[in-house]
Amino acid sequence: MSKQGPVLTLTPVAAEACCTPLSSQAVSAEAAADLAPAFKALGDPVRLRLLSMIASADDGEICVCDLTPAFDLSGPTISHHLKSLREAGLIEGDRRGTWVWYRAVPEKLAALSALLNVGTFTAARAQ
Amino acid sequence: MSKQGPVLTLTPVAAEACCTPLSSQAVSAEAAADLAPAFKALGDPVRLRLLSMIASADDGEICVCDLTPAFDLSGPTISHHLKSLREAGLIEGDRRGTWVWYRAVPEKLAALSALLNVGTFTAARAQ
DNA sequence: TCCCTAGTTAGATGAATCTCAAAGCAGTGA
DNA sequence: TCACTGCTTTGAGATTCATCTAACTAGGGA
Numbered sequence: 001m002s003k004q005g006p007v008l009t010l011t012p013v014a015a016e017a018c019c020t021p022l023s024s025q026a027v028s029a030e031a032a033a034d035l036a037p038a039f040k041a042l043g044d045p046v047r048l049r050l051l052s053m054i055a056s057a058d059d060g061e062i063c064v065c066d067l068t069p070a071f072d073l074s075g076p077t078i079s080h081h082l083k084s085l086r087e088a089g090l091i092e093g094d095r096r097g098t099w100v101w102y103r104a105v106p107e108k109l110a111a112l113s114a115l116l117n118v119g120t121f122t123a124a125r126a127q
Numbered sequence: 128m129s130k131q132g133p134v135l136t137l138t139p140v141a142a143e144a145c146c147t148p149l150s151s152q153a154v155s156a157e158a159a160a161d162l163a164p165a166f167k168a169l170g171d172p173v174r175l176r177l178l179s180m181i182a183s184a185d186d187g188e189i190c191v192c193d194l195t196p197a198f199d200l201s202g203p204t205i206s207h208h209l210k211s212l213r214e215a216g217l218i219e220g221d222r223r224g225t226w227v228w229y230r231a232v233p234e235k236l237a238a239l240s241a242l243l244n245v246g247t248f249t250a251a252r253a254q
Numbered sequence: 255t256c257c258c259t260a261g262t263t264a265g266a267t268g269a270a271t272c273t274c275a276a277a278g279c280a281g282t283g284a
Numbered sequence: 285t286c287a288c289t290g291c292t293t294t295g296a297g298a299t300t301c302a303t304c305t306a307a308c309t310a311g312g313g314a
Contacts, residue, residue: 023182023231032172032179040170044272045159048166052159055150055245064291077273079292084271098281098290104150106245113243118182118233171302191261204303206262225260225311 021117038112041088046071047081054091054102061103064093148244165239168215173198174208181218181229188230191220 020027027035042048053070054062068078082102085091090109093102147154154162169175180197181189195205209229212218217236220229 022179022236023233025179026183027176027179029172029176032175036170036172036175039166039175043163043167043170045156045163046272048159048163049154049156052149052152052154056153068291073272074274075291076275076293080272083292095280095291100291104245106150109149109243109245113240113245116236116240116243118231118236118240173302195261200302201304202261203263203305207302210262222261222310227261 020115022115023118027115035112035115038088038090038108041084041090042112044081044084046073046078047085050078050081051085051090051104055104055106055109057103061101063099063101065099067102147242149242150245154242162239162242165215165217165235168211168217169239171208171211173200173205174212177205177208178212178217178231182231182233182236184230188228190226190228192226194229 042051049070050067053067064078064082067082068075071078082091082093086093088108089105091102091104093100095101169178176198177194180194191205191209194209195202198205209218209220213220215235216232218229218231220227222228
C-alpha cells in the first residue's frame with residue numbers, strides 16, 4: 001500500500017446473504033462465513049451500546065464526540081470499536097469539517113434480524 | 128465443587144433483557160452486557176451453522192451424531208462450540224440413552240431478532 | 255463384568271482481541 | 285503559516301478464544 005489508506009474507507013465485507021430464517025433452512029458454510037463477522041461485531045457490550053446509540057440517534061446519525069464521553073474508555077478504543085462495526089457493515093460514517101458522523105445501515109440490521117426470525121418456527125411449536 | 132459438574136447443566140446466563148429494538152432506544156450498559164454474549168456466540172461461522180442446523184431440524188431437535196460429521200473438525204471441538212451456544216442460552220440439550228439431542232431456544236432467538244428489528248426505523252427513513 | 259461407542263472435560267498451544275499511550279492526519283481559525 | 289482540536293492509526297502488553305490430543309463419564313450389549 002502506498003502509505004496509508006484513507007480514514008473512512010467502508011469495506012463492504014459481507015455481501016447480503018439475505019434473509020432466509022435460520023430455523024427454516026440451514027445456512028451454508030459460505031453464508032455462515034459471510035454473516036458471522038456481523039454477529040461477532042455485535043458480540044461486545046461496548047459495540048452493542050455504540051450501535052444502539054447510533055441507530056437510535058435523533059436524526060439517524062450521531063457525532064463521535066457524543067459517543068466517546070458515554071464510555072469509560074479512551075478515544076482510540078472507541079475508534080477501534082467503531083472501525084469493527086464499520087468493517088462489519090453495520091454502520092457507516094463520514095467526516096464533516098472537524099467532526100465525524102456515524103449512522104446505522106438498516107439493511108444490514110434487517111438482514112441479521114431476519115436470519116434470527118423464528119416466527120414460523122415458534123408458531124409451529126407453540127401449538 | 129465436589130468432583131465434576133454434571134454434563135449438561137444449562138446455565139441461564141442472560142436474563143431476558145427483552146425486545147425493545149436497538150433503533151428506538153439505546154440499550155443500557157446492563158442490557159448490553161446481558162445480550163452481547165449471545166451475539167458473540169453467533170459470531171463464529173461454525174456455531175452459526177450448528178445453530179441453524181439445530182433450529183432447522185425436522186423434529187425441532189437433532190442428535191450430536193448428525194452434527195459432527197457435517198464439519199471438518201474434531202468431536203471435542205464441536206462439543207466445545209455446542210457448550211458455547213448452550214451457555215449463551217441459544218440451545219439446550221439432553222441425553223437419551225447413548226445419544227445427546229439438542230434443540231433451539233426460540234424465545235432467545237426471538238429476543239435477539241427483536242433487538243435488531245429496524246422495521247419502524249427503516250420505514251421512517253425510507254420515505 | 256468387560257468392552258465398545260457417544261460425547262464431554264482437561265490441558266496445551268498458537269492466533270485473535272481489547273485496551274492504552276504515542277504518533278499521525280484532517281480541518282479550523284488566527 | 286502556525287497552533288489547536290477531533291479522530292484515527294500504530295505498536296505493545298495482557299487476555300480470550302479455537303483447536304487439537306488425551307483422558308474421562310455414560311450407556312448398551314455380550
